[in-house]
Amino acid sequence: MRKATQVFLLLFAIGALFATGVAFYRIVLAATIHGAPVRFVDTKAGVYPLKVAFYADPINAGDVIPFAIASTSAQGKLHYTVTATPGSGVLGSLTQSDINDQQSTPYGTPGSITFVTRGDWTMHIAVTGPSGQGQADIPIVAASPSVIPAWLAWNIGLLPLYGLLIFWGAQIVRKRNAQMTTPGAVTFLR
Template identity: 35%
Template sequence: MKMKKGGKWQQCLLALSILALIFLLVEIAVSIAATQHGDAPVRVEHVTAGPYRFTVSLYDDPARAGFALPFTIVPQGPVHGTLRYQVTSVPVGTLLPENKVKMEGNRLATLVRDSVSADPQVPGGVQGAAEITVQGLWKLHVLVDGPAGQQAFDVAVTATTLPPIPIWSGWLIGFIPVYGIVVFLLAQMKHKGQRAPLPASRV
């Protein structure tokens, strides 16, 4: 049994739609994975801030600009009382008005208050995701408030960008919706052209 031409166009349109859906799902998966830390940290820093001692674990090093940087902060030694943390992603450079910072290479970035939540596996520890928006040198500024008073410390972070995709590949991916629309319109035109003419009415 021969397949109609219209059926081939519809199959082409379906294939393009599936390709676009796969690309979208991959992008979503990469974004979600970037905010989740794995089993083993990539970099571990031991920090002393006044009477407090902490282990800071980073799950990406260098960080990827435009993606969240997962981290954990774990107190060393027994914790007597409650520890409260405030973490801010601070770009390194010249401070400008409105919390903007001019970084090396004339890149502009802003200070970002990061989200933290209690780590269910570690008493007194927290886990979070630092927002690193621009390529360059950053630091995580951690403010700790506990029974022994308030202390602060910094953890240096370097952010890099992902390798650029080839220009031809970017154009090919970006025009997937256009390809689908063109195929759809051509299929509709062929379908209309193949319609049988209505019989002439008899007088």
């Protein structure tokens, strides 16, 4: 009976660890390791057609949201200024983004912005280039951050791994003690 319980708990822990690994891949690694945006928005800033790539969806209030802006037509070197304005009823102030015109990704010029409170926001993009200036607005909804902190959620999700490691360590100690207490037992190194 005891051995059957141990086998059942081991199989349960392995299954839970596999489910945690799948969730980890889907939530975190799919967007960060591959570097692929999760949402694209097409807009037009004057004469400049733009594609804005967001690396987070949903957008959580208080998080730094990475994005990339690219012109969908070859118009030469463009300079971007991005701000975010809170909608009516949203307690917040104008937010300035961080854009690095010197870098480029496969999805355009990288930048990041933080929507400080939850609610409706308008992301305002100002473009300056060889054909003059253009402006575009993208409506954004910043959601409330998750109730449980990420560090706590990961530790809860990794409990099966911790359990397996403790189980494995206990089995090694038990086996070693059993070999030492057996009189006349010959031990072989494997």
